[in-house]
Amino acid sequence: MTWDIGTIILLIMSGLHHASILFIVAAGLTLVFGVLRVINMAHGSLYMIGAFVAASVIQQTGGAGGFWLALLAAPVAVGLVGAVIEFGVLRRIYQAEHVVQLLATYALILIFDDLVKMIWGAEYKSVSAPAALAGSIRIGDQSVPVYNLFVITWALILAAALWLLIYRTGLGRLIRAAVEDAEMLEALGVNIPRIFSSVFIIGAFLAGLGGVLVAPRGSIGLGMDLDILIEAFVVAVIGGLGSFPGALLGAGIIGMMYSFGTQIAPQMAMAFVFLAMVIVLIIRPWGLFGEPER
Amino acid sequence: MRSKYSAAGVLMVLLGLVVIVPPAEAQKPIKVAMVNTTTGGAALYGLAGIEGAKMAVAELNASGGVLGRKIELIVRDDAAKPDVGSREIRDVILREEVAAVFGPVSSGVLLAMSEVAKENKTILIAQTSNTERAFVERGHRYIFSVVTNTFIEGSAMGLYMAKKPYKRYFVIGPDYEFGHIQSEAFERRLKENKKDVEIIGRIWPKLGETDYTSYITAIIAAKPDAVYSNLFGSDLIAFTKQAKGYDFFKKFPFAALYDVDTLQGLGKEVVEGVIGYERGPFHVIRKLAPSQRVEDFIKKYRAATNKYPSCWAINSYDAVMAWAKAVKKANTVDTEKVVDALEGLELDSLRGPGRYIRKVDHQANVGSYIGVVAWDKSFPDFALWKDATYIPGDKVWRSEAEVLEVRAKAKK
Numbered sequence: 001m002t003w004d005i006g007t008i009i010l011l012i013m014s015g016l017h018h019a020s021i022l023f024i025v026a027a028g029l030t031l032v033f034g035v036l037r038v039i040n041m042a043h044g045s046l047y048m049i050g051a052f053v054a055a056s057v058i059q060q061t062g063g064a065g066g067f068w069l070a071l072l073a074a075p076v077a078v079g080l081v082g083a084v085i086e087f088g089v090l091r092r093i094y095q096a097e098h099v100v101q102l103l104a105t106y107a108l109i110l111i112f113d114d115l116v117k118m119i120w121g122a123e124y125k126s127v128s129a130p131a132a133l134a135g136s137i138r139i140g141d142q143s144v145p146v147y148n149l150f151v152i153t154w155a156l157i158l159a160a161a162l163w164l165l166i167y168r169t170g171l172g173r174l175i176r177a178a179v180e181d182a183e184m185l186e187a188l189g190v191n192i193p194r195i196f197s198s199v200f201i202i203g204a205f206l207a208g209l210g211g212v213l214v215a216p217r218g219s220i221g222l223g224m225d226l227d228i229l230i231e232a233f234v235v236a237v238i239g240g241l242g243s244f245p246g247a248l249l250g251a252g253i254i255g256m257m258y259s260f261g262t263q264i265a266p267q268m269a270m271a272f273v274f275l276a277m278v279i280v281l282i283i284r285p286w287g288l289f290g291e292p293e294r
Numbered sequence: 295m296r297s298k299y300s301a302a303g304v305l306m307v308l309l310g311l312v313v314i315v316p317p318a319e320a321q322k323p324i325k326v327a328m329v330n331t332t333t334g335g336a337a338l339y340g341l342a343g344i345e346g347a348k349m350a351v352a353e354l355n356a357s358g359g360v361l362g363r364k365i366e367l368i369v370r371d372d373a374a375k376p377d378v379g380s381r382e383i384r385d386v387i388l389r390e391e392v393a394a395v396f397g398p399v400s401s402g403v404l405l406a407m408s409e410v411a412k413e414n415k416t417i418l419i420a421q422t423s424n425t426e427r428a429f430v431e432r433g434h435r436y437i438f439s440v441v442t443n444t445f446i447e448g449s450a451m452g453l454y455m456a457k458k459p460y461k462r463y464f465v466i467g468p469d470y471e472f473g474h475i476q477s478e479a480f481e482r483r484l485k486e487n488k489k490d491v492e493i494i495g496r497i498w499p500k501l502g503e504t505d506y507t508s509y510i511t512a513i514i515a516a517k518p519d520a521v522y523s524n525l526f527g528s529d530l531i532a533f534t535k536q537a538k539g540y541d542f543f544k545k546f547p548f549a550a551l552y553d554v555d556t557l558q559g560l561g562k563e564v565v566e567g568v569i570g571y572e573r574g575p576f577h578v579i580r581k582l583a584p585s586q587r588v589e590d591f592i593k594k595y596r597a598a599t600n601k602y603p604s605c606w607a608i609n610s611y612d613a614v615m616a617w618a619k620a621v622k623k624a625n626t627v628d629t630e631k632v633v634d635a636l637e638g639l640e641l642d643s644l645r646g647p648g649r650y651i652r653k654v655d656h657q658a659n660v661g662s663y664i665g666v667v668a669w670d671k672s673f674p675d676f677a678l679w680k681d682a683t684y685i686p687g688d689k690v691w692r693s694e695a696e697v698l699e700v701r702a703k704a705k706k
Contacts, residue, residue, distance in 0.1 A: 266512060269508065
């Protein structure tokens with residue numbers, strides 16, 4: 001292979017694209033952990049449900065409008081599922097051991113796997129991107145899919161929106177305070193359960209959004225829940241569980257490692273990713289942007 | 295991330311065991327079991343296989359059963375995990391005392407289940423998983439295959455591609471048992487039949503990978519003449535859709551497992567002109583070996599599932615029917631006698647006549663179907679193939695002497 005400028009641009013674009021999806025999903029995972037102190041094992045399931053809902057919306061509406069409708073409807077639907085989970089399950093076990101929370105959310109993976117199979121069946125679904133996003137653009141002598149650029153743009157917009165939400169709104173201030181010390185906040189008379197619910201719904205919304213965005217470029221099927229869960233988890237751990245800028249940086253690192261790693265040593269790309277996680281954990285066990293447990 | 299999480303990990307594995315309770319026992323039926331994948335990414339294949347097996351059992355029971363006894367099919371989920379598969383097969387053998395087992399989907403699970411079948415002297419017939427190693431290196435008296443194994447499948451494609459002018463190949467396949475050893479067979483046969491070919495690169499994305507962009511760009515940067523792949527199912531759908539945006543298929547001729555499920559899944563996103571191969575596509579069978587039986591099967595399958603049957607369904611049906619025929623021939627369900635009957639048995643295969651099980655590795659003479667993906671005007675549902683051919687198993691499989699040689703080498 002040759003390291004011409006076209007190839008390098010191609011690799012950077014592909015790394016950014018991978019990072020974009022990872023960021024969107026990992027941001028939800030890390031946000032929920034930061035505030036609720038629960039590792040939501042079912043986060044991948046929410047992502048899978050987002051993709052299936054998107055497929056149904058696109059297939060039902062047909063036409064070019066379907067995708068745009070799905071982009072709105074699926075995250076909202078998944079947000080509602082998140083509300084049900086938070087209210088029905090998590091709210092009852094916040095005080096319990098971590099292991100109980102892990103088991104409960106792991107049980108949700110199995111339940112959602114069966115529910116998805118009952119509702120949508122086991123066969124693969126595949127939907128198309130709208131015509132405006134279907135083509136590719138030329139960069140030098142290489143082609144890059146327009147859809148990938150769309151996903152990257154969307155991730156950037158989302159990063160900005162999340163930043164505004166967390167650092168510039170009242171809810172964001174409460175969320176940051178809850179990350180610092182939820183008990184103190186409660187003592188001050190803040191309705192903590194409501195904040196927890198809001199955060200979990202936002203987390204679910206993000207998982208659902210990730211699901212919609214991957215829908216047109218992959219196959220939608222059972223099993224996509226666990227794949228994304230592991231990758232998002234690695235991203236969140238590298239960035240620091242609970243840290244939102246950490247998720248952004250972690251996703252960028254993993255995306256580029258996949259993209260360039262596959263080019264340089266294809267057999268090792270996966271190993272590089274986990275190696276990165278191990279190194280970060282040795283040097284900073286709380287992640288690049290995380291804070292040590294008090 | 296302290297130590298309590300690892301305890302949680304153990305519990306999770308325990309929780310992952312999904313057991314389907316068998317129906318209540320009837321009056322002395324012959325029990326058989328299918329241990330197949332019904333959860334996770336491979337559930338599509340597992341469920342299709344179960345449907346095919348159920349149809350075979352229903353047909354047998356409708357005609358009075360086997361040896362005058364009804365057949366009862368017990369279904370278990372192996373969750374695509376070797377440990378779960380071996381536990382389930384042990385359970386159906388010891389507790390349910392089944393006469394034979396069919397399954398599984400994954401080649402990794404097959405190797406694990408095969409050990410249990412051998413230990414307990416119970417017949418295991420593979421109908422989806424197809425690693426050659428289970429029948430050659432680790433073959434034994436009780437394991438049989440009615441599915442195109444990795445050697446036949448890879449070799450058939452090697453033979454087919456050797457006729458093309460391409461010299462520099464890139465290989466991409468899923469990173470597990472099946473992907474690696476099927477590619478080995480492909481490369482070997484390709485090089486035997488075309489001296490000047492070169493494999494310029496091989497990459498192995500993990501099974502179930504969803505983002506192929508880095509692999510696609512790696513292949514584009516390597517500039518091969520053609521790309522050979524044994525990606526399949528959801529992986530192949532994702533790869534195809536993502537590669538399209540990079541004008542990948544305009545740049546490189548491409549061959550992969552474009553089977554009925556994948557074509558159906560791809561729908562309008564399908565790429566015409568890529569080369570597909572499969573182990574029993576109904577649309578080719580009905581052309582190459584037309585019969586009322588196949589048409590009836592397709593019709594019944596559609597009535598039951600609202601789908602067209604995949605090769606997993608067809609091969610599973612064949613597996614049950616092969617066992618039933620051997621039992622009738624042996625006139626007993628006694629395992630040793632049924633094994634003797636299976637060796638050399640001529641299958642009543644949906645795929646057509648001439649398919650028999652040879653003695654040396656218990657592999658059925660079933661070959662590979664190859665064609666070029668294209669829309670068929672008379673079939674609007676999804677794209678099929680054109681210019682389809684069939685390369686029979688006995689044209690490309692290992693000679694008996696070679697099977698024994700490979701086996702002897704493995705023992706050392």
